Amino acid sequence: MPFLIDYSGVYFRREGLGGNYIAGSSPEEAEEPDTSNLEVDHQFFEDKVWPHMCHRVPAFESLKVTSAWAGFYDYNTFDQNGIIGIHPTVNNMYFATGFSGHGLQHSPAVGRAVAELILDGNFQTLDLSGLSFRRIFTQEPMLERNIV
Numbered sequence: 746m747p748f749l750i751d752y753s754g755v756y757f758r759r760e761g762l763g764g765n766y767i768a769g770s771s772p773e774e775a776e777e778p779d780t781s782n783l784e785v786d787h788q789f790f791e792d793k794v795w796p797h798m799c800h801r802v803p804a805f806e807s808l809k810v811t812s813a814w815a816g817f818y819d820y821n822t823f824d825q826n827g828i829i830g831i832h833p834t835v836n837n838m839y840f841a842t843g844f845s846g847h848g849l850q851h852s853p854a855v856g857r858a859v860a861e862l863i864l865d866g867n868f869q870t871l872d873l874s875g876l877s878f879r880r881i882f883t884q885e886p887m888l889e890r891n892i893v
Contacts, residue, residue, distance in 0.1 A: 746802075755797035766808065770794050771818075778815075785813040820845035824886035827851065829858055830877035839863065840878050 746766075748758040757768035770793055772778070778786060790810065798805045821828060821843035832838035839862060841855050854871065861869045868874060875887055 749801065751797045751801055753797045755794050755801075757798055765811070766805075768794055768798055770797075780817070783815045783817075785815045787813065818845060823881050824888055826887050826889065827855070827876055828878050828881070829855055829873050830879075831862060833877075833879050833882050 746759045748756065750756045753770070755768065755770040757766050759765070760767045769790075772789065772793070776789075787810075790813070795805075825845070827844040827847075828840040828842050830840055832840065839859055841859050844851050844855075855873075857870060858868055858873050861867070880887055
């Protein structure tokens with residue numbers, strides 16, 4: 746099974762070959778837990794994650810939770826997207842940051858893009874100017890609905 750993100754924001758994927766799955770969902774801002782408490786909220790899973798999983802894949806009705814964890818997830822709080830490019834007011838400062846858990850996945854393309862900026866003065870392969878720091882400087886977020 747490939748990595749699946751439901752329209753609700755619930756996501757799941759197979760973990761290894763032993764019939765295990767990883768699943769979750771980011772809570773709405775009003776539902777964010779107290780940052781001093783990293784206890785797993787099993788009720789959140791039962792109420793917000795499990796129903797969407799079973800709706801997408803009815804066979805998940807027979808699965809059982811064998812382990813769970815809670816932790817911090819670092820991301821760009823402005824618009825939850827990476828920042829790539831030249832700082833608009835600081836000379837010779839380049840950004841390649843803010844990718845949260847996707848940094849490793851994006852690193853080959855981001856590395857190439859920043860190298861092109863440094864060597865050629867602009868993006869050559871992919872136009873990533875929409876991810877520039879300028880959007881933060883001018884308060885113009887590039888929003889996506891389903892960030893995992």
